[in-house]
Amino acid sequence: MKLAFLGLGVMGSPMAGHLAEAGHEVTVYNRTASKAEAWCLSYGGARRDAPADAVDGADVVFMCVGNDDDVRALADGPRGVLASMKPGAVLVDHTTASAGLARELDRRAKAKGFGFLDAPVSGGQAGAVNGRLTVLVGGAEASFRIAEPAMRQYGQAVTLMGPAGSGQLAKMVNQILIAGIVEGLAEGLNFAVRAGLDANLVAAVLSKGAAQSWQLENRARTMIDGKFDFGFAVDWMRKDLAICLEEARRNGSSLPVAALVDQLYQQVQARGGGRWDTSSLIRLLAES
Amino acid sequence: MKLAFLGLGVMGSPMAGHLAEAGHEVTVYNRTASKAEAWCLSYGGARRDAPADAVDGADVVFMCVGNDDDVRALADGPRGVLASMKPGAVLVDHTTASAGLARELDRRAKAKGFGFLDAPVSGGQAGAVNGRLTVLVGGAEASFRIAEPAMRQYGQAVTLMGPAGSGQLAKMVNQILIAGIVEGLAEGLNFAVRAGLDANLVAAVLSKGAAQSWQLENRARTMIDGKFDFGFAVDWMRKDLAICLEEARRNGSSLPVAALVDQLYQQVQARGGGRWDTSSLIRLLAES
Numbered sequence: 001m002k003l004a005f006l007g008l009g010v011m012g013s014p015m016a017g018h019l020a021e022a023g024h025e026v027t028v029y030n031r032t033a034s035k036a037e038a039w040c041l042s043y044g045g046a047r048r049d050a051p052a053d054a055v056d057g058a059d060v061v062f063m064c065v066g067n068d069d070d071v072r073a074l075a076d077g078p079r080g081v082l083a084s085m086k087p088g089a090v091l092v093d094h095t096t097a098s099a100g101l102a103r104e105l106d107r108r109a110k111a112k113g114f115g116f117l118d119a120p121v122s123g124g125q126a127g128a129v130n131g132r133l134t135v136l137v138g139g140a141e142a143s144f145r146i147a148e149p150a151m152r153q154y155g156q157a158v159t160l161m162g163p164a165g166s167g168q169l170a171k172m173v174n175q176i177l178i179a180g181i182v183e184g185l186a187e188g189l190n191f192a193v194r195a196g197l198d199a200n201l202v203a204a205v206l207s208k209g210a211a212q213s214w215q216l217e218n219r220a221r222t223m224i225d226g227k228f229d230f231g232f233a234v235d236w237m238r239k240d241l242a243i244c245l246e247e248a249r250r251n252g253s254s255l256p257v258a259a260l261v262d263q264l265y266q267q268v269q270a271r272g273g274g275r276w277d278t279s280s281l282i283r284l285l286a287e288s
Numbered sequence: 289m290k291l292a293f294l295g296l297g298v299m300g301s302p303m304a305g306h307l308a309e310a311g312h313e314v315t316v317y318n319r320t321a322s323k324a325e326a327w328c329l330s331y332g333g334a335r336r337d338a339p340a341d342a343v344d345g346a347d348v349v350f351m352c353v354g355n356d357d358d359v360r361a362l363a364d365g366p367r368g369v370l371a372s373m374k375p376g377a378v379l380v381d382h383t384t385a386s387a388g389l390a391r392e393l394d395r396r397a398k399a400k401g402f403g404f405l406d407a408p409v410s411g412g413q414a415g416a417v418n419g420r421l422t423v424l425v426g427g428a429e430a431s432f433r434i435a436e437p438a439m440r441q442y443g444q445a446v447t448l449m450g451p452a453g454s455g456q457l458a459k460m461v462n463q464i465l466i467a468g469i470v471e472g473l474a475e476g477l478n479f480a481v482r483a484g485l486d487a488n489l490v491a492a493v494l495s496k497g498a499a500q501s502w503q504l505e506n507r508a509r510t511m512i513d514g515k516f517d518f519g520f521a522v523d524w525m526r527k528d529l530a531i532c533l534e535e536a537r538r539n540g541s542s543l544p545v546a547a548l549v550d551q552l553y554q555q556v557q558a559r560g561g562g563r564w565d566t567s568s569l570i571r572l573l574a575e576s
Binding site (some may be wrong): 023070073103122123124134136156157159161162166169170172173174175176177178179180181182183184185186189190191192194195196197198199201206208209210211213214215216218232233247248251252253254255256257258260261265284285288 | 316333343359387409410411412422424445446447449450453457458461462463464465466467469470471472473474475477479480482483484485488489490493494496497499500501502503506520532535536539540541542544545546549550552554572573576
């Protein structure tokens with residue numbers, strides 16, 4: 001199968017690498033050309049200087065960039081992806097973006113005779129490197145069937161959640177859950193430290209009961225130690241929460257805690273923590 | 289070992305039952321005498337009409353009641369527990385109560401030559417019935433060693449967290465974590481439903497990643513179905529959160545989300561949901 005991968009950042013680079021290692025012919029494009037060159041040196045694929053050229057003749061095209069604007073920059077215009085996708089092909093967007101953009105690209109793809117899947121991932125850089133991402137997919141089942149085998153090269157769970165936009169909406173649910181979990185964990189661990197408890201012992205014991213969470217098991221120790229130079233950056237979480245809050249206005253959902261946690265992340269950014277892991281919420285509490 | 293158990297509610301009754309079934313001689317007391325009678329019919333122990341009489345000669349005495357005031361009603365006065373505990377014995381309080389009360393009872397116990405352990409539990413009624421509670425213990429190690437074998441009859445994890453009050457403080461951390469997790473889950477699932485997603489599918493897929501939690505795995509389905517007539521009641525959660533917020537004033541911890549969730553539980557109570565499970569937070573969102 002002939003593939004194209006556009007966007008070779010910390011996520012896209014290893015994801016495209018898994019496709020090449022699985023024996024696919026992969027043509028890549030990246031806004032900063034030097035990253036595409038480096039990727040080709042590592043994995044042996046070809047690179048092109050424009051999105052339209054990279055996707056020319058591809059059966060499945062993957063995009064993995066920062067936000068809605070970045071996706072539009074790849075997709076639109078005479079040198080963009082939409083200008084040269086072939087009929088019957090499938091365009092997969094791994095960017096965490098708005099559901100509105102997903103629905104728009106789905107309509108435009110249909111009009112041109114190819115398929116579209118919104119397919120944001122979770123699992124972070126480690127998941128991308130280890131090929132253990134969760135891929136939340138929205139779109140038509142026929143398109144899903146075409147792209148799924150390739151996505152399984154880096155996805156341990158690749159699930160069709162519903163029609164176009166459903167992948168993005170499910171990813172939003174994921175971020176809403178995490179916002180509540182991480183802030184609760186930050187408040188609890190900060191309380192434990194101030195109460196004079198052995199916070200690591202508390203975390204270990206509570207992980208056996210109804211307060212258990214992935215975040216408790218994987219982030220309590222680093223939160224207690226004040227280590228945040230890894231993981232999923234606050235800047236990205238704020239981008240995602242902005243998408244959640246905007247979509248919630250549309251569908252009428254109330255998000256009191258997610259909205260509050262978004263504001264708390266603003267305070268982390270104001271303290272220079274935009275690149276810190278999302279667990280850095282505890283820093284605000286430790287310093288207040 | 290001669291034991292006494294005071295407080296035979298939904299938690300205390302099965303806990304005392306495990307002690308009797310393990311072959312201990314158990315004398316019981318309950319404010320409503322009919323419950324003590326019923327317990328004796330089931331488990332064959334003896335009952336007394338005053339706390340002081342029930343604990344007379346006991347090596348370890350357990351209390352499991354509703355709140356600080358209930359504990360004081362058992363402990364104080366001429367017919368109270370403290371009046372007739374024997375030197376060298378250990379008083380264990382399984383009530384979720386304030387750390388201040390724990391420290392006070394520890395001091396008063398020491399002055400009278402017996403030990404005290406604050407030992408709130410988590411795991412709910414099911415955990416008490418199945419003997420799979422988590423027991424968070426504060427107090428002296430010598431007292432812990434005396435009472436631990438008995439507590440293992442209903443505790444799958446019985447851990448000494450630190451000096452007097454540490455069990456209560458660790459339980460508070462547990463409730464702070466749960467407040468954030470459950471409200472985040474409520475917001476996420478309500479968003480999923482309003483976004484037109486298959487909320488059960490979303491819950492199943494997200495439980496494989498960084499948004500995973502015990503609450504997601506054990507409460508998502510009932511939250512989606514609007515079932516709340518089971519589990520840990522909102523009234524009890526508010527009592528616990530009041531203790532958390534009061535202790536936080538003392539140790540200087542900031543609890544923005546726990547305080548907000550406490551207010552949301554007030555709204556659940558106002559809608560007649562005081563006896564509903566804590567997961568009923570989603571009801572507020574579904575109806576707003």
